[in-house]
Amino acid sequence: METVQLDAEQFAPRDREEAIRSIIWDNVVRVEIQQQPDPEHIRVGARIADLGMLTICSVRSNATTIERTSALAADPTDAYLFVGLQLSGSSMVVQGDREAVLGPGxxxxxxxxxxYTLVNEGGIHQHYFRVPIGALALPGRALESVTAVRLDGRRPLARATAGYLGNLAGSVADLSTAEAAQATAPTIGLVRTLLTAQLLESPLHREHLDDSLETRVLDFIRVHLADHDLSARRIAAAHHISVRQLYRLLGRSGIVLGDWVRERRLERCRDELADPTSRRTVTEVAHAWGFPDPSQFGRAFKRAYAMTPREWRQVSRAHSAD
Structure with a gap:
């Protein structure tokens, strides 16, 4: 687990604004930050913890406005959902035609x-949780309908979620790497549960959940291709359907789940073996993408691409050098 500490007072006043922007851009998300006009008065303290698919950013600062501009939002590599937990004071989240004013909890x-725009006129005191969109297994239109909506911390599920997230963020510095890895999936699952409950309260929102289920399933599989425990049961549970419904859903498009997963994993292996910057061995590449048996991987690769993984690596890299 990687952790980055940010203390604006470590930097000379003239360097603070750019140092903060650079650290946030590199470790959290690319946004424009409007801070105090006098650099001497900039006060920002943050801890950023990378737990793999989950990033936790705990921030306390003086008045700040944060903006994700249209140009920055156009970058397809930044596809995240942020969950903000207000700890004290108040803030406002603006996205689309909605705005949410948050109080503690x-x-x-x-x-x-x-x-989007985050307005913190009295300063920031929040935990932010960054989750890849694909890991949530929720359709885009559904997510769009719950953004910039206040999730009242006094309601049971929101209160329980806020309590768990706050405790996790508060103890993240004490977690071992193994504990951090184990915490990621249930945390994302809890966020998904909270958002799904919010969606189910409205018939219109409920329709969004039924849209594009096949697309969401396939996106979920792509995100989790490297997971050795990826199974039909896990995929079905993430989408609140039975294993039988999962197979029936994919079968309508002629997709055989096991074959489709194997083909996508082979594609990832093929791409990495062709990458001249990759230093992993063939066996390491295979294991990283869900093939624990090197012999089985070699046979599957040759059936798919008519050459062994080592032959493919040699041919593709020689061609790249030319």
Missing amino acids: DLAVYDTRRP
Whole structure:
């Protein structure tokens, strides 16, 4: 687990604004930050913990406005949902045609694929949780309908979620690497549960959940291709359907789940073996993408691409050198 500490007072006043921007851009998300006009008065303290698919950013600062502009939101590589947990004071989240004013214990979400603004006139005191969009297994239109909505921290599920997220963020510095890895999946699952409950309260929102289920399933599989425990049961549970429904859903498009997963994993292996910057051995590449048996991987690769993994690596890299 990687952790980055940010203390604005470590930098000379003239360097603070750019140093803060650079650290946030590199470790959290690319946004424009409007801070105190006098650099001497900039006060920002943050801890950023990278737990793999989950990033936790705990921040305390003086008055700040944060903007994800249209130009920044157009970058397809930044596809995240942020969950903000207000700890004290108040803040406002603006996205689309909605705005949510948060008090202590309240939550709100916003999507980096669309512009948003975070207004913190009294300063920031929040935990932010960054989750890849694909890991949530929720359709885009559904997410769009819950962004910039105040999730009242006094309601049971939101209160329980806020309590768990706050405790996790508060203890993240004490977690071992193994504990951090184990915490990621249930945390994302809890966020998904909270958002799904919010969606189910409205018939219109419920329709969004039924849209594009096959697309969401396939996106979920792509995100988790490297997971050795990826199974039909896990995929079905993530989408609140039975294994039988999963197979029936994919079967309508002629997709055989096991074959489709194997083909996508082979594609990832093929791409990495062709990459001249990769230093992993063939066996390491295979294991990283869900093939624990090197012999089985070699046979599957040759059936798919008519050459062994080592032959493919040699041919593709020689061609790249030319």
